[in-house]
Amino acid sequence: MKILVTGGAGFIGGNFVQYMVNKYPEHMIYNLDLLTYAGDLTKHRDIEHDENYRFVKADIADRATIMELFETEQFDYVVHFAAESHVDRSITEPEIFIQTNVLGTQVLLDAAKAINVKKFVHVSTDEVYGDLDFDPTTFFTEDTPLAPNSPYSASKASSDLLVRAYHETYGLPMNITRCSNNYGPFHFPEKLIPLTISRVLADQKVPVYGNGANVRDWLHVLDHCAAIDLVLHKGENGEVYNVGGHNERTNLEIVKTIIAQLGKSEDLIEFVTDRLGHDLRYAIDPTKLEALGWQPTYNFDTGIEQTIEWYLENKWWWENIISGEYQQYFEKQYGNR
Numbered sequence: 001m002k003i004l005v006t007g008g009a010g011f012i013g014g015n016f017v018q019y020m021v022n023k024y025p026e027h028m029i030y031n032l033d034l035l036t037y038a039g040d041l042t043k044h045r046d047i048e049h050d051e052n053y054r055f056v057k058a059d060i061a062d063r064a065t066i067m068e069l070f071e072t073e074q075f076d077y078v079v080h081f082a083a084e085s086h087v088d089r090s091i092t093e094p095e096i097f098i099q100t101n102v103l104g105t106q107v108l109l110d111a112a113k114a115i116n117v118k119k120f121v122h123v124s125t126d127e128v129y130g131d132l133d134f135d136p137t138t139f140f141t142e143d144t145p146l147a148p149n150s151p152y153s154a155s156k157a158s159s160d161l162l163v164r165a166y167h168e169t170y171g172l173p174m175n176i177t178r179c180s181n182n183y184g185p186f187h188f189p190e191k192l193i194p195l196t197i198s199r200v201l202a203d204q205k206v207p208v209y210g211n212g213a214n215v216r217d218w219l220h221v222l223d224h225c226a227a228i229d230l231v232l233h234k235g236e237n238g239e240v241y242n243v244g245g246h247n248e249r250t251n252l253e254i255v256k257t258i259i260a261q262l263g264k265s266e267d268l269i270e271f272v273t274d275r276l277g278h279d280l281r282y283a284i285d286p287t288k289l290e291a292l293g294w295q296p297t298y299n300f301d302t303g304i305e306q307t308i309e310w311y312l313e314n315k316w317w318w319e320n321i322i323s324g325e326y327q328q329y330f331e332k333q334y335g336n337r
């Protein structure tokens, strides 16, 4: 069995590639990635020589290369993570989000259709549903209308609609998953949790948007990997599945939790001008996925503790990343703090 994973050098795709290579030695796992600023292969040093792992460097929007690769390799399944994924970057540079997330997805769909893949799993986000107010009894279900608010979520919603259209029009077997915010090992340091850990460890100010009251529903990345594996094998053709673990926290709570575990002072917190169009709250109802047999195995309190430990033990990975282009990005986004 040949399984193509796109974006397998990034955070979630990278965890998924490792999960699949280790769990299914009988399957060939291909990792296709362009290695943008968000992708790196050092995270795969434990699997890079495994016989059932292969890396292909390519741009999902490069039609000729992608069509040829699919014709040659005849993949059975595609699990599509590759994307521009950072909301802040989509506000300053929306175009690349359309190029990769919309046009790139369309190229993959054409290639998957041409060789009749058994299933195309499209990994999307709860951000396509827009946001919720602070009423704790309201959740996103799969029937919540799409109402994306940022260029990032608009590009993801557009790609979701293309996947749906290829299923309806051409009969392409597919599932779409929409998950909440992930956390765990190999999370790129521009995102809230690893950014806070790396700044606090260096006794640097931690920028928090607005008053820090925005709520996110946190999901451990390995629970997400298990969910996608389940959807790949058992998801009903054409269905959408929400993935979330009922772990709602405000951004300020997250930052304070990390500061407390690292034994530092809350004086490091610095409130900064809010993100444009900042969504208030995301919260997932995962009932449909639970009916397939999925349950999260991490609770947030132990999951975040283990994640902080992981960052302490794996400085070799992230210290290298924050020393390069990332530094320029941070200064552009938050100023020189």
Ligand SMILES: NC(=O)c1ccc[n+]([C@@H]2O[C@H](COP(=O)([O-])OP(=O)(O)OC[C@H]3O[C@@H](n4cnc5c(N)ncnc54)[C@H](O)[C@@H]3O)[C@@H](O)[C@H]2O)c1
Binding pocket: 006, 007, 008, 009, 010, 011, 012, 013, 014, 032, 033, 034, 035, 036, 037, 038, 039, 040, 058, 059, 060, 061, 080, 081, 082, 083, 084, 085, 086, 100, 104, 123, 124, 125, 126, 156, 178, 179, 180, 181, 182, 183, 188
């Ligand atoms: N991180 C989250 O909390 C979260 C939540 C919900 C959904 N998602 C979705 O999950 C997927 C993975 O997210 P992530 O956080 O791992 O992203 P990431 O930014 O860490 O990784 C994205 C990967 O895609 C690769 N890539 C980018 N453009 C490419 C192109 N044109 N061709 C080939 N590869 C390309 C990058 O090199 C990188 O390795 C995305 O589709 C994202 O929308 C993420």
